[in-house]
Amino acid sequence: MSQKIKPRIYKGTRDFLPEQMIKRQFVINHIERIFKKYGFEALETPTMELWETLSGKYGEEADRLTYRFTDRGDREVGLRYDLTVPLSRVVASYPHIPKPFKRYQIQPVWRADKPQKGRFREFYQCDIDVIGSASMLAEAEILAAIYEILKVLGFDQFLMRINSRKILRGIAEVSGISPEQEGTMARAIDKFDKIGLEGVKSELIKSGINAAKTKALLEKLGSSGTNSQRITDAEKYLKESDTGIQGLEELKKLFHFLQIYEIPEEYLIFDLFLARGLDYYTGPIFETFVREPQIGSITGGGRYDNLIGMFSGTDYPATGCSIGLERIITVMEELDMFPEYLKTPIQALVTVFEASTLDYSIDIARKLRAAHINTELYTGESKLRGQFGLANDKSIPLVIIAGPDEIENQQFNLKNMRTGEQSTHLLEDLIMRVQEILNTLHSE
Amino acid sequence: MSQKIKPRIYKGTRDFLPEQMIKRQFVINHIERIFKKYGFEALETPTMELWETLSGKYGEEADRLTYRFTDRGDREVGLRYDLTVPLSRVVASYPHIPKPFKRYQIQPVWRADKPQKGRFREFYQCDIDVIGSASMLAEAEILAAIYEILKVLGFDQFLMRINSRKILRGIAEVSGISPEQEGTMARAIDKFDKIGLEGVKSELIKSGINAAKTKALLEKLGSSGTNSQRITDAEKYLKESDTGIQGLEELKKLFHFLQIYEIPEEYLIFDLFLARGLDYYTGPIFETFVREPQIGSITGGGRYDNLIGMFSGTDYPATGCSIGLERIITVMEELDMFPEYLKTPIQALVTVFEASTLDYSIDIARKLRAAHINTELYTGESKLRGQFGLANDKSIPLVIIAGPDEIENQQFNLKNMRTGEQSTHLLEDLIMRVQEILNTLHSE
Structure with missing residues (x-):
């Protein structure tokens, strides 16, 4: 098309490509699962808040670091700076929310800061809070959830x-x-x-x-x-x-x-x-300090019984904790703490031998998917060699091949990309043979 | 604290409270699961893009509707307007991404528009695309995934x-x-x-x-x-x-x-x-038209072989589809298409009879959680009656009570909130009894 633009990202922000996303999702899924197990429910709030909601809540430094602009209707708005002020606005806005309100929230926040190594303009925060409980049981629930999360993550x-x-x-x-x-x-x-x-x-x-x-x-x-x-x-x-x-x-x-x-x-x-x-x-105030690996504090929080009153006539006792999601992910990546199999969600690549064998390959992919196996069917134009290259590049653990001979005998050929072993089986045993190999991978 | 602020949300944006979030997560989880099953991998891109990346890609109307401002370093930036232009920038920025690149992306986008019923300034988009395949197989994969998603959602x-x-x-x-x-x-x-x-x-x-x-x-x-x-x-x-x-x-x-x-x-x-x-x-271009319920088009897409070339020297054949996530969620809510049990992730409320029985209640909650049952332990100050009220308000299906008599006999009392049935059991049968009732709920 017309003029070419050199592709540039806005400094201090990041693209998360699939190999990063699978790790981020792994951590977030564990965290969400455990939050729910401890009775915390999800909340999401808008990216933009009216400036009057954000201003003066965090101090001068934060006011300066909030992304802030005027919209087309001349309203002053800012991008979410953290998750606590939006929570306070929500609690004040919806008095019918049953109390104690135990919520978790995992969303990005923005800081108009100079980007540095490990400091971003956009990053995720991950908070749990209990609103409407003055009991130390609220703190205990939060600390117990965090203990379990850190243990599960390794x-x-x-x-x-x-x-x-x-x-x-x-x-x-x-x-x-x-x-x-x-x-x-x-x-x-x-x-x-x-x-x-x-x-x-x-x-x-x-x-x-x-x-x-x-x-x-x-x-x-x-x-x-x-x-x-x-x-x-x-x-x-x-x-x-x-x-x-x-x-x-x-x-x-x-x-x-x-x-x-x-x-x-x-x-x-x-x-x-x-x-x-x-x-x-x-x-009470609390932090989690990781000694080994030496990474310092990765969670922090405490009781704040007077903050919500700023938004509503009523004060609510409240306590909460922020989990350093980005830091946890960075450390787990650097220290190779993610499971070996966690490179792609794709479990099998079904290759296409030649145009005439395509229908048979589609049918194999369809059968694998019906058995809940995450399957890529090759849609590109490379020969078999290039298709194996794709499986390698994406760390797909299993490759399935079916040429005219296999089709003739209602068979398929299966390559375990970890061990290099390759074998031919009957099509009717497809799911069983694939599952056998997938099971060995997850028990590594 | 000092001055009180009337809590206001920025018009055209929404808070998603827990009862909405569980439905949104239900839909998104199904969609993501099926995307992965069809070999699509996750991508996330930043909220802010440089204005040069966004401008002139969608036409005049869209340029006008893009949230746009100048940052503290005088850079012109805009908020993500859709997911296709960021994808094109990513494909051009990282030439090493293996092709065909099958990605899905579920993130909010922003429109500086006048809010109306059903039209928001912030809403989620949900896209799948295949980059680097000229084959009709790419279209077939997309349509097959969409077919399965719509079927699964009802x-x-x-x-x-x-x-x-x-x-x-x-x-x-x-x-x-x-x-x-x-x-x-x-x-x-x-x-x-x-x-x-x-x-x-x-x-x-x-x-x-x-x-x-x-x-x-x-x-x-x-x-x-x-x-x-x-x-x-x-x-x-x-x-x-x-x-x-x-x-x-x-x-x-x-x-x-x-x-x-x-x-x-x-x-x-x-x-x-x-x-x-x-x-x-x-x-090829495609849309999904829902006849019953009569809601019109909920997915749309097509092949766009020349768009990515705007960002890089190389053109890539590409095809993709957007799923109308917000519309699907709205319709499913209006038509009561969500499963009955989908009101809260919390499966059991463990009540606190009085201060002296608290340790026993904590122990019950701990045992339930160890068995992966999502459990709220009551942290407020109400009597038992108020605690039952909370279970009602939050639609928690099971309530567990343990007073001095039950503790004396190492028992617990279990109330099925759907049927009203209440019964006393031995503590050692806790998980079994609770599971029995949860199983009946999910098979409703």
């Missing part, structure tokens, strides 16, 4: 770090740190993983918390021993703080529940150095 | 209308209509369903095709009889047109293939009144 050496904003407030109180300094304190503590104890110390002092108070604070944060020892220690120095004690009582309940869920103790840690960045948390 | 009285741009060109030739008038001719014919034969006639005459030519044309289009009779009729009057004869030869092959695929003849019609609106079609 992560093993991970720690679910748990703390509470109430406990941090209590520690601030008993260390003589004023409520105004609590935000600064939390942000300094939150950097512990990156800058270490000395780093946190100097950040705290720089921010105007004096050396004595800093010392008092850090002594308390550096607790050790089992989770119940850590709780007992904290009970001692928090007894002057009602908020602190309340936070501790909540975590005691949560740890008790997690035991009934049979989540092994070694996966759980009451970690006072966990603070989380966002301002809106009000109770 | 559509029965439908017709797959098939025609060819080559045949229409042939008819124009032998009716003395000039190549310049062919576009006008196709657009007029395409309105047959809406404006009838007389309407088409006056449109043709209005557009400058004289009465004699119009008469000659309409005589040919109004063919009748079986498909092979229609083909034989057309062969007679097309013998002077090479293009027309080539188009007929292709359709003869296609009808022959569809017979081997065992698609019953009564679902297929060679319909000369099918023309399709888009300019870029070059060969």
Whole structure:
């Protein structure tokens, strides 16, 4: 046609070709299955939200990073920045939604950011939240679902770090740190993983918390021993703080529940150095830290009892967690954690020997599909050699050939592309022979 | 928190709440499963494309209806308008993709249009395409997949209308209509369903095709009889047109293939009144017309051998089809075509009798989930009565109750919410008893 255009993608966005899509779908399908098993239901919200809905919810930085434009009717709109603000709008918009509302949501979000390695302008988020429950059971359900997801995906050496904003407030109180300094304190503590104890110390002092108070604070944060020892220690120095004690009582309940869920103790840690960045948390906060492979945090969340009230007359207690879907997929790819067979959904390629044998090939494809076997029938123009090349390029595990001899004898020829074995069988045994080989592949 | 905002959604977009999502997922899952069975693999492309990629591909109207803005780095970008142009960009960008490339893509697209009943600014499209095959087998694969999808979803009285741009060109030739008038001719014919034969006639005459030519044309289009009779009729009057004869030869092959695929003849019609609106079609074109329920066309597509060349040095033969996903979902909802059980993914609600029985309830939920039963554990604060209300509101089919008496005897109480039956069983029979009831539900 007329002028040719050099094909270019918008920087910071990605095409997901079939070999990536099958891996993404594998992870997302497992996550969705487990979410449903834990009673979470799906929600989707629009890509565009009115600017009034998005603005001022996340802070100045986020307002700046939101894709934002004026539509043809002069309405200011923005592209979805995360999944929590849309959820809050939904809860406020549909008061009839039965509570507790347990929803999951897996959709892309957009950031008008400079693209860098591993940082994209479009990426998927994956959230679960419980709206309308003040019980620690809500946190337990979320953590149990996440535990099962990580296990199923093949992560093993991970720690679910748990703390509470109430406990941090209590520690601030008993260390003589004023409520105004609590935000600064939390942000300094939150950097512990990156800058270490000395780093946190100097950040705290720089921010105007004096050396004595800093010392008092850090002594308390550096607790050790089992989770119940850590709780007992904290009970001692928090007894002057009602908020602190309340936070501790909540975590005691949560740890008790997690035991009934049979989540092994070694996966759980009451970690006072966990603070989380966002301002809106009000109770328990949690993160999952993967030790082996060393990839850091891949989930994070907490209780936010006051956020939904921004959109409606009514406050709802709420707690939720975001799963770092993109990070999980990247790590699983880099570390080759996907099953060997997960290269294509196609299980068999039916070749076309020559024009005159085509009907027989169509019939074989039809029979395989009727038996729920994902089958590609060759539609191109290459000879048999090129057709085998296609099976190789696409990692299709089985190739079926039927030339005039096979047709004459109502047979087919079957090649196992993994082993190279090739054999001829009766057409009436088609499904059985193909299934035999497919079964060996999935048990690899 | 500070100021309250009245929650508003951006007009023309939708929230999909759980009761809609389960139906959408049901349809999409069936479609994806069948696409894979026919050897189509998944592709996803970015929401934003550079404006240079989108502009001028669809015509003026579409350029006007594309959401378009300038990013912070002064790049002009637009939101995905359909799935065909992104596919063409992908094929041109990654020359290593093995051909034939059979891809499916299910993603939202955006139109900066005035919202109306049934017309949205954001909606899903669902496409399959075969790139790199000039064979009619590619068309046959697409039509066979669509046939199976519609059957599985419960559509029965439908017709797959098939025609060819080559045949229409042939008819124009032998009716003395000039190549310049062919576009006008196709657009007029395409309105047959809406404006009838007389309407088409006056449109043709209005557009400058004289009465004699119009008469000659309409005589040919109004063919009748079986498909092979229609083909034989057309062969007679097309013998002077090479293009027309080539188009007929292709359709003869296609009808022959569809017979081997065992698609019953009564679902297929060679319909000369099918023309399709888009300019870029070059060969066979097809639509599915649903007669009962009367909803008109729900799929449409055709061969477009020259489109991909716009993005790359190389032309690829290509053919594809769009499935009207949103329309299918709307119709299935309106006509109550979804299975009765498809109201929630949650199969059982485990109630909490009182605080002291909570651990026992957690244990029951844990056991059900280990047996892959989707289970909600009640996390709210209502008494048992309110918990039953929640099960009702969410259409959860089974409720499990365990009070102090049941715990004492290691039992549980089970209520079938469909029949109202309630019975007490031993805890060790939990999975068996629950499965018994779930099995009756799915065989309804």
